[in-house]
Structures are given as structure tokens and as C-alpha cells.
Amino acid sequence: MILRRSDVVRLAAAALLAPWTLRAVAADEPRRKPDLGDAAEGTYEGDVISDSKGSSRSGVTVTVTRIGKNLVRVTSSYPRLPVVEVPLTLAMGKILQARGDSVFLLDRTQSPAKLDVSFLNEVSWSGLRR
Secondary structure: OOOOOOHHHHHHHHHHHHHHHHHHHHHHOOOOOHHHHHHHHHHEEEEEEEEEOOOOEEEEEEEEEEEOOEEEEEEEEOOOOEEEEEEEEEEEEEEEEOOOOOEEEEEOOOOOOOEEEEEOOOEEEEEEEO
């Protein structure tokens, strides 16, 4: 492929202007309003405090990830705790599950924030935000 001098100049100009163009497009995008998923997102360290099919376990890390508006996915470092997706609502200053069979209760008035999760009503975990 043979490039003419004018083609080379256009490509060089486009390469130089690309970063400014991308920043301008990103600046024009509307920012979304933070929701309960944003507030709950984070890493929590705690313990399995009750298990209908096993014993308690200390030092279990739970990760809460926002996956949609007022919706989070809860994962953990302990295989006994299943991955659950929990829709969130706000009641009496606490973030909790809006529906479903997994209890999610985040108390942000404590420092650090305290999270209690009952996974599928079988195993319960309690811990603090790192």
C-alpha cells in the first residue's frame, strides 16, 4: 500500500487530535446519579455466624458489586456462600433487600459500616467494611 504525503499528514493530525476528541466526548456524557448500589459497593471482612449445613467460619471476605440501578451482586471468598443478586431499598436510614430470599442489611451509621447477609436463608454472614 502506497500512502501519499497528504494521507500521512491527515493520519498524523488525527493521531494528535484523538486524545482531545475523546476527552470532549467523555465530558459531554451525562453523569448518572449515584444510587443505593453505589453506596453499598465495597469489600467487607467478617464471619459466617450461622450455617444450616455446616459450622461457623472466621475471616470471610464478602464483595458487593453494583450491577445495576439499586442492584448489587454479592460474592465471597468462601465457597459455601453462593453468589446472589440483591435489589436494594432504603428504610429507616439502612440499605436492605427490596425482595427475595437473601437478607441484606447495611448499617452505614456505624463506623465502619456493618453488613449482615443471609444467603438464600441458609447461611448467615456478618462483617464490617474495609
